[in-house]
Amino acid sequence: DTEVTQTPKHLVMGMTNKKSLKCEQHMGHRAMYWYKQKAKKPPELMFVYSYEKLSINESVPSRFSPECPNSSLLNLHLHALQPEDSALYLCASSQARPLKPIYFGEGSWLTVV
Amino acid sequence: AQKITQTQPGMFVQEKEAVTLDCTYDTSDQSYGLFWYKQPSSGEMIFLIYQGSYDEQNATEGRYSLNFQKARKSANLVISASQLGDSAMYFCAMRPNAGGGADGLTFGKGTHLIIQP
Numbered sequence: 001d002t003e004v005t006q007t008p009k010h011l012v013m014g015m016t017n018k019k020s021l022k023c024e025q026h027m028g029h030r031a032m033y034w035y036k037q038k039a040k041k042p043p044e045l046m047f048v049y050s051y052e053k054l055s056i057n058e059s060v061p062s063r064f065s066p067e068c069p070n071s072s073l074l075n076l077h078l079h080a081l082q083p084e085d086s087a088l089y090l091c092a093s094s095q096a097r098p099l100k101p102i103y104f105g106e107g108s109w110l111t112v113v
Numbered sequence: 114a115q116k117i118t119q120t121q122p123g124m125f126v127q128e129k130e131a132v133t134l135d136c137t138y139d140t141s142d143q144s145y146g147l148f149w150y151k152q153p154s155s156g157e158m159i160f161l162i163y164q165g166s167y168d169e170q171n172a173t174e175g176r177y178s179l180n181f182q183k184a185r186k187s188a189n190l191v192i193s194a195s196q197l198g199d200s201a202m203y204f205c206a207m208r209p210n211a212g213g214g215a216d217g218l219t220f221g222k223g224t225h226l227i228i229q230p
Contacts, residue, residue, distance in 0.1 A: 033217055042220035042221065043158065043204075043220055045217035045218070048216070048217055056216070088156050098209070098216075099144075099163075099210050100146075101148060102148075102217070104158035104159075105157070106157040107156040107158075
């Protein structure tokens with residue numbers, strides 16, 4: 001079983017809705033990540049938090065807003081999404097040290113209608 | 114910049130046979146990490162095995178081993194005695210040895226492995 005927990009597992013939202021994806025880990029990791037994965041494609045990095053500070057933003061549209069309230073939690077706030085944003089959103093965590101494995105959650109399947 | 118190439122989009126293998134999934138990489142970094150992940154249809158990305166660029170021995174984890182050939186820039190995954198539950202998408206990935214340790218993974222396009230009874 002994964003030690004990175006994501007909720008909800010499935011989310012359907014309209015283009016005018018505001019929703020959030022949540023992620024929690026209790027492995028003491030100080031780096032946390034959001035990835036987006038479209039069907040039959042590899043994951044694409046969206047955001048990286050290191051010691052609760054945003055360290056990487058891969059030119060993600062502002063309709064995606066990350067938040068790291070503490071060292072265990074990571075949120076992704078969604079607003080005014082487009083149908084093309086429908087994808088699997090994967091949260092991950094790792095030790096904030098080079099060359100350590102990154103551990104993923106089970107993902108949140110998002111459908112924008 | 115880093116690049117991962119997986120040349121096998123799909124593979125069919127008979128149960129109990131050994132499987133080799135190919136991965137080549139390109140990087141200008143001297144120090145880096147190579148990783149393999151398994152992704153079943155449920156979506157979870159499962160970490161399988163890791164190889165550091167300075168590790169002299171090939172990594173092994175149970176039925177998984179990593180055939181690391183640094184001069185050829187290849188990091189192939191070998192699964193021994195394949196099982197039906199091994200059917201999944203497999204991704205090769207790389208991570209740089211950069212300061213701060215908060216760099217993400219660069220993934221290959223993946224190989225869809227199907228184990229047949």
